[in-house]
Amino acid sequence: LFKKYNITTFCAPPTMYRFFIKEDLSKYDLSSIEYATTAGEALNPEVFNQFKKATGLTIMEGFGQTETTLSIANxxxxxxxxxxxxxxxxxxxxxxLDADGNECKTGDTGEICIRTKEGAPCGLFTGYYKDEEKTNxxxxxGYYHTGDQATMDEDGYLWYVGRIDDVIKSSGYRIGPFEIESVIMELPYVLECAITPVPDEVRGQIVKxxxxxxxxxxxxxxxxxxxQEYVKTHTAPYKYPRIVEFVDELPKTISGKVRRVEIRNKDLQK
Known part of the structure; x- marks a missing residue:
């Protein structure tokens, strides 16, 4: 398709790029591509590196929502x-913003919010149709709250942590799923991975x-x-997945985003 239609800009969710790097890309003519972009969920560093190594292309990642246009990007x-x-x-x-509504310091995890004290900027929705509670x-x-968490470095770059609901609270630690997923994706035999919390009587939640x-x-x-040992040695011992389940495929939205909420709900029903 790239060769046939001379595609110059390729935009796909990280899921597609994860599939790409597990294939021999030298078999395909990707020479027409000038820009490779991604959005929808966080892009694992291993995927970024392997795609660049195979194609010479730098994937430009961005963040946005249905409620916004592109709000953060390279x-x-x-x-x-x-x-x-x-x-x-x-x-x-x-x-x-932190849980108390205060702006976070450099390096601290907080919710991605858009300041609206002077009014909603162009491109930002103004409410959910006939759903006042969700809108509020x-x-x-004075802010629109995205429900997503990130950290910001000293240069103003943002690093995705996960949805607020996806962050795992285990034995007093707050564990972001993306970091663990990225480490597991470094393993050559892993095609896809999703990290979710599972309720635990002792720890509150454990990593799956x-x-x-x-x-x-x-x-x-x-x-x-x-x-499990790989995660322990490449992150921290308390972050390793105590539960590992192998499946044929991960639940996804029509656009290719992993539906971690579906995995969580299935575990709650067990």
Whole structure:
């Protein structure tokens, strides 16, 4: 398709790029592509690196919602940082707020919010149709609250942590799923991975990894232990997945985003 239609700009969710890097891309003519972009969910650093190694293309990541236009991105002319969504669009006054509504310090995790004290900027929706309660949950105290969390570095680049509902609270620790997913994606036999919380009487929640293996690899207890040890040594011991489940595919939206909420709900029903 790239060769046939001379495609110059390729935009796809991270799921598509994850599939790409597990294939031999030298078999395909991708020479027409000038820009590779992604959005919908966070892009794992390993995917970024492997795609660039195979094609020479730098994937430009961005962040937005149905409720907004592109609000954070690695824009043309900017220098992407691997694993970062980029910097706020000039259209939006983006800030990170803590649970008390205060602006976060550099490096601290907070909710991605858009300042609306002077009115809603162009491109931002003004409410949910016939749902006042949901609208009030998102719009309050002079901000639009996205429900997504991130950190910001000293250069103003934002690093995605996860949906507020996706952050795992285990034994007093707050664990972002994206970091663990990115580490597991470094393993050559992992095609896809989703990290979710599972209720636990002692720890509150524990980490679960739902994994799709590449073709030719078979689930086993040895593989589970290898994955667990890899996470322990490449993040922190308290972040490793105590539960590892192998599946044929992950639940996704029509646009390719992983539906972690569906995995969580299934676990709650067990």
């Amino acid at each position: 824009f043309v002319g900017s220098k992407p940082k691997i694993g970062s969504m980029g910097r706020p669009s000039p259209l939006y006054d983006v800030v990170l 949950d998102a719009w309050h105290d 990894a739902t994994i799709v293996l590449t073709k030719g690899n078979t689930p086993s207890d040895e593989l589970k232990k290898e994955i």
